[in-house]
Amino acid sequence: MEAPKANPEKLLTLVEEAYKAKIVLPEFQRSFVWSREDIEELLASILRGYFIGTFLMLNTKSEEKKALFPYRPIEGLKTINPKAFPGNHDIVRLVLDGQQRLTSLFYVLYEPKIPLRGSRSPYRFYLKLDFTRGGQLEDSICGISLKDKQGLSEMEEKVKKGQAIPFSLFRDTMEFYEWLYDSKKELSSDEIKILHQYYKNFSDFMVPVISISEDAGEENIINIFERINRTGIRLSLFDLAVARLYPKKINLRKLWRDFSEKNEILAKIIKPEFILKVIALWHDKEPKKSALLNIADELNDQKFQEQWEEACHWLLEAYKRLTSREGYGAISPKWIPYTTLLVPLAVLLKKISEKGHKQEMYRKIDSWYWGSVFGRRYDQGVESTTHRDVREISEWLEGGPCPEWIEKFQADQVDLLGATEQRSSIYRGAICLIVKMGAKDFVSGQPPIFSECQDDHIFPKGIFTHKKHINSVLNRTLIWKRSNQSKSNKKPSVYLNNLYEQWGRNEHELRKILDSHLISEEAERGMREDDFDTFIKARLETFQNKIDELVRVNT
Numbered sequence: 001m002e003a004p005k006a007n008p009e010k011l012l013t014l015v016e017e018a019y020k021a022k023i024v025l026p027e028f029q030r031s032f033v034w035s036r037e038d039i040e041e042l043l044a045s046i047l048r049g050y051f052i053g054t055f056l057m058l059n060t061k062s063e064e065k066k067a068l069f070p071y072r073p074i075e076g077l078k079t080i081n082p083k084a085f086p087g088n089h090d091i092v093r094l095v096l097d098g099q100q101r102l103t104s105l106f107y108v109l110y111e112p113k114i115p116l117r118g119s120r121s122p123y124r125f126y127l128k129l130d131f132t133r134g135g136q137l138e139d140s141i142c143g144i145s146l147k148d149k150q151g152l153s154e155m156e157e158k159v160k161k162g163q164a165i166p167f168s169l170f171r172d173t174m175e176f177y178e179w180l181y182d183s184k185k186e187l188s189s190d191e192i193k194i195l196h197q198y199y200k201n202f203s204d205f206m207v208p209v210i211s212i213s214e215d216a217g218e219e220n221i222i223n224i225f226e227r228i229n230r231t232g233i234r235l236s237l238f239d240l241a242v243a244r245l246y247p248k249k250i251n252l253r254k255l256w257r258d259f260s261e262k263n264e265i266l267a268k269i270i271k272p273e274f275i276l277k278v279i280a281l282w283h284d285k286e287p288k289k290s291a292l293l294n295i296a297d298e299l300n301d302q303k304f305q306e307q308w309e310e311a312c313h314w315l316l317e318a319y320k321r322l323t324s325r326e327g328y329g330a331i332s333p334k335w336i337p338y339t340t341l342l343v344p345l346a347v348l349l350k351k352i353s354e355k356g357h358k359q360e361m362y363r364k365i366d367s368w369y370w371g372s373v374f375g376r377r378y379d380q381g382v383e384s385t386t387h388r389d390v391r392e393i394s395e396w397l398e399g400g401p402c403p404e405w406i407e408k409f410q411a412d413q414v415d416l417l418g419a420t421e422q423r424s425s426i427y428r429g430a431i432c433l434i435v436k437m438g439a440k441d442f443v444s445g446q447p448p449i450f451s452e453c454q455d456d457h458i459f460p461k462g463i464f465t466h467k468k469h470i471n472s473v474l475n476r477t478l479i480w481k482r483s484n485q486s487k488s489n490k491k492p493s494v495y496l497n498n499l500y501e502q503w504g505r506n507e508h509e510l511r512k513i514l515d516s517h518l519i520s521e522e523a524e525r526g527m528r529e530d531d532f533d534t535f536i537k538a539r540l541e542t543f544q545n546k547i548d549e550l551v552r553v554n555t
Contacts, residue, residue, distance in 0.1 A: 006054060006208035011046070012171070014055065014207070015105045017093070018074040021084035023102070026058070026094045027070040027253060028242040032103045035117045036143040039104045039125065043167065044138045046205050047127075047198045054208040055098035062092045069094060069246065074103055076112025096212070109171040113146070121147040125167040126155050127198075129191060162187050165195070170202050237289050238272045244296040250304060259312050266319050269333045274343050277386070278311035279304075281347045286387040314346035321345065325447075328369060329435035330428070337425040337432070338378040344386045344393075345369065351394055361397050363553060368393050370550040371406050373429040374414045402553065411548035416540055420471040422455070430473040431455060433546060438516035442499055443483045445513055453478040458519075459532050460489045467532050474539045475532075477517045492527035492535070518542050 017023040034042075045052050060068045071094055077084055086092045095102055106112075113122040123143040131140045144151045158164035162185030169176045176199055179185075180192060187195075242252040252272075259275070260267035276295070277287035285291035299307065319342060321327040330336040345365070352361045368389065372378060377385055392403040419426040440447060456479050457470070464470050490498075496510075503509050514524055520542045526535030 006210045008206040009055075009209045010203075011105065011205040011207050012203055014102055014209070015109060015171070018102060018106050019077065019081055019084065019110065020088075021073050021077065021081075021086045021092070022089050023057070023093045023095060024071040024073055024086055025075075025099055026096070027072055027251065028239075028246050029095070029099050030239050032075045032100065032107075032114075033117050034100045034104050036119070036123055038100070039108060039116075039123075040138070040141045040143060042101060042104055043108065043125065043127075043141050047137060047141075047201055049201050049205070052101060052207065053098070054210055055102070056096040056210045056212065057098075058094040058096055058212045059091055060094060062086045062089050067092075070251075074106050076103075076107065076110070076114050079114075080110045080112050093211070098207075108167045111168050116143075119145060121145040124152070126159070126164045127167060128158065128164045129162070129187075129195075131194075161185065170199065173203065237276070237292060240289075240293060241273075241276060241296050244293055245304070248301045248304070250301050255305075255308055263312075263316055263319075265333070266316060269336065269339050270315070270342060274315060275308060275311045277343045278315060278346050279307045281343070281387065281390050282307065282311075282350075284391075286383055287343065288383050310350075311346065314350045315342055317349050318342045318345040321349065325435055325438075327436075329432035331432075331435055334422070335428050335431055335435075337373040337428040340378050340382050340386070341369065341372060344390050347390050348393055348397070351397060355397065364393065364396055367406055367551050367553045368403075370429070370547065371409050373425050373432075374411070374547055374551070375405070375409060376425050377405075379425070406551065406553070409551050411544040411551065414544070414547060416474055416543055417469050417472050417536070419473040427473045430543060431476070431478065433543070434477055434517055437518055437546075439478050440513045440516045441480045441483055442513060443480070443502065445503075445509060449480070452481050454481055458527070459492055459530075459535065462489050463491060464532050469536055470532075472536070474536050474543065477519075491530050493530045496524070496527050518546060 014023060042052065058068065060066075060071075064070065071086070071092065073084065073086070107114075107116075107123075108125045111122070111124055115121055116123055123145055125141070125143045128140040128142065131137045142155075144155055146152065155164055159166060162182070165176075165179060169179055180187070180195060180199075238252070238256075245252050256267075256272045256275075259272075273292070276292045279299075280287045280291050280295050283295060285295060296304070322336060322342065322345065323330050323332075325331065333339075348365055348368075352358070352365065355361060372389070377389075389403075396402055414426060416426060416430060419430065421427060438447065439453075455476055458475050458477055459467070459470065461470055469475065499513075500507075500510055511521070511524075514520075518539065519527070520538050522538035523535050523542065526532065526538060
């Protein structure tokens, strides 16, 4: 392969070619992922004339059957220039490196109405003239959401007064200078001079473009793509796997899209790499980058397709077990202690199915799961812990020894008192336990609609704010919104008495409800006496006993 050479090209010319669909994106490229802040930094660098990196292009025939790789237009082009068609050109250029930068500039100059990363709304970008009066250029470049009606209105007013300019005017020299020399705008000669220089920097900005001929061959081009890391955003494992599998005619992005369409909720909480990790674990590989890419290399197209579908199935089964009330009680994504647990759980559930779905095997899986959650095993070292757990639990399922860490697990070492943050696996695990216990509605005594439940204090924070562990998960439970309104900010003694009366002074029925929230008789006594310390101590003991029951298995 002949060493490629870099040639300088105008940055605006590249954007214009993308607008005409002469520059396109290979299908194995990731989607547009830059945020508003990323785009603002890029614009500042260009205006100042800073180096923004090289661009790598692959020249290929535009006819799809003859093109080296499938391709797509730059994001947003169909709405901005629907007549643009790659077939209008004999040769098109595929962006191997520079997609985020090129798409960002297209976004800024042509304003397609597509949301940016982390937002549900499109943005427009402006240059305020604060910097001409001693301000910083970086602070004067701003993107404004189209949902921010007030912000947009204020900025457009600045544009009329000559205090700001939309970046969309930078794509056309005539429009820019018409705005700049409009007699209605009160711009000083110095301001005009500064803006003129910045526009010149922008319109004349040159970048090195390395062009590769398709004669280089698929393998060489894929290898080059894998080594790219120039834009400040590393290629993800999934991006690399997509590239590795393309020579085998496997469209990994399409496989992921198909999975996402069928399993929308699950696809929102996992990464596509999870499916690859399940496959790697089936081959006894630690689910790290190199192993996953090797698996992509080793499997032929048919075998990979089969294992992909199977991994999707078992991930879905793992998700069902994780989110069911009878399973692990994570009734919504925010209560899942670790999404990463879905990977080993999927592998282990498949193994149980191969062994005949024996009850004692599920009991061992439960022990591993709850021990991992309350032992915080997946806080760090996820890949190595996953691989080790799958090996050890698999051996255990087949009659081998119980993992040492499970045998030594002690529920009284779980820091339930210190679990005050919802993102903690202990906090989430405790709430999931309450769901698993049934958590009956305080007023109706029926299983609540968990989507309408609130995670709230039992001893109200407003009254007992001086208590050290007032925000501990031990003082929280899931309460149906309607019941929570009647509970309000009442002391536990008052609220319990109201419930007692509502239940016709039926102590037995009230006890069933409190038990379903892991509130023992001793904890109830603390509530009736508004004795926070007694309540917390008793509930801690109840939780510890339940956790111990779930983790310990008679082997």
